[in-house]
Amino acid sequence: MTTTAIRTPPAGPARRRRGRRGRTAIAVLLLLAIVIVIGGLTLTADAPSRPETAPVVRGSVVVQAHAEGSVVSRVATAAAFPVDGVIAGVDVTVGAAVRTGDVLATLDDTAVRPRVAAAEAALTADQRARDAAARAPVPDPVTLARLDAAISADRATLAEAQRVLDGGVLRAAQDGTVTVVRAQVGDRVTSASPPAVEIADLTGLVVRVGVEPAQVADVVVGRTAFVTTGGPRLRGQVVDVAPVPGPDGRYAVAISAPLPDTARIGVPAEASIVLARREGVLVVPPRALRPAPTPGTATVQVVRGQGTAGSVVRTVEVGLVGDDAVEVLDGLDVGEEVVVDGAGVPATEE
Template sequence: MKALRTPSTAVNALLALLIVGAATWGVNLIRSTASGNQAKATDLRTVTVSQGTVTKTVNADGAVASASTAAATFTTAGTVTAIKVKVGDRVVKGQQLATVDPTAARRSLDLAEADLDAANDALDRARDAGTDTAAAENQVTSAGLAVDDARAAVAGTRLTAPMAGTVTAINGTVGGSSAPSGATGPATSPSGFIDLADLGRLQITAAFSEADTTALKTGQPATITWNALRNAETTGRVLAVDPTATTTGNVVTYGVTVSLPDPPDGAKPGQTVRVAVVTGSVDNAVRVNAAAVTTTGRRNTVTVLTGAGTQEVRQVEVGLEGDDAYQIASGLTAGEKVVVPTGRTATGAGGAGFRAGGGFTGNGGVPPGGR
């Protein structure tokens, strides 16, 4: 009987060892899985739904320009005899800027005045003779008009300033033609013989894409940033949007004029700037970082991280699509945490359906600009 019991005891012992080993392996597996799940949960990138302002802007490059310019051009052709100003001079309205040789114009005036005197004499003789004076009267009228034209031609040999301002370009030289030619100074088209600008009244001109222009309206606020002036930034408003487009190399743009009521020190016409126009803004909005919103067709969803640590896909209604965050009209409340899908970054890279937007912060940070 002992011989029979020994194998049975050995088998039982072996089974016991196997059971204990299996139990230990199972416990370790459960712990490992739980630890892995916990690590994955910890690695989730999340943003916190907040409440504040959502802003949408469109941007374009532009340049500083005078809000008031004028091109002074001779009305009488001739050889330039004097230029009385230089680029940078400030002038008043009516000030003489340049002259052309008046000899020919004065000779024409003398002849016209002589013709008028002769016409008046002929009219007097017709009246004294009691004959029809209609033809003589017409001759006097024509001669008088010729005198007016000749006097205007003499006046046109003197070029005067049509407005007060600063001389920005001189497009001719002494001894040359009175017609505008090569510019002295940074002239812009169109130009006269001498160009003037009011440097005390500046504005911004910019070219916006046709897509962005659809959102632009007069009166919208804008921020202007200078490229050449360190830390120079100011604000203005949209004054006008060109009704027609400009096409260059198959690229369609629209000209936009922005006011510049408070230019920074050193601002000058021709300087390049960056213009950001606010096309939409919602205050006190429930908002979330754009990277957390997934769009499929017309359906917008977010993945909410619940208090229990589980993930819930929830449909939301998006209002204003801002630069850094989206307004959530319904579906989320401030304080909730939503998951930023893997592979999405603040610069807008990511898979299909991802909307570009501002950055996120790990583990429940507030979006940029949060209040």
């Protein structure tokens, strides 16, 4: 049998040209895509970003003092022994309700009572002797003077012994709830020891914060304040301002507000006390202002009118400066636009 080989004819010139044209077209398209991408990035980088602006409007300006503190009792006392001694009894526990005058704790008076009895006896004897000397037909002035001096000394001795005896009984100075008990039977205390018992009125909780000396002059009783103990913001008012600063240099300010039932003594709190407020005035954002050399003034960048690029720098007179807005007394009109972030914005002097 005879086998015949079939040969593929070589590609002709026309087919080779079509292949080269296809590859050339793909390369051109890729090159165009690269040029478009690079051009777009270049245009994006070169195009100036639109500045942040804000309109000049009429609104309110509020100046506030922000402070931190905690929930406390408006009326609280700390009872401490005024004399030295050993605690013989503790009559209350934390959470106990007490009334004014109730006994909280006592000291051992074993050594004090005999001193009181001896002083009373000495005073009685000297008074009788003095009465007898005065009844003599001719009273001796020297004797009377000596007995008078003895009676005065007896009274001083008795008063001191009685003070020590009375000081050994610790009593409640107010109605309230016992919040702290440090006293324990057998403890030795002195007049310099920490308070043995603390009492608070849990029905009158307030927020107490510390205000810096630079702001306390504007904090007066009756000022509006807003407080929070981790929940919603509550409206209240200042009810007390300490006359002297505390150890940290700040002034204690008490704020009354409708605190939630979950509020407890010691819970952290924050407060904003309104120091000044003005309504219906021209305002701009604080970030729109730039420092000026003249006190009470600032500069702003005012956006030019439609069809004109850039902004003009204008000096304005400012009034009340709040956290969120600044009062403009002169130099701007309602409806004008001011630049808030002036970075890269061309500006000229007006």
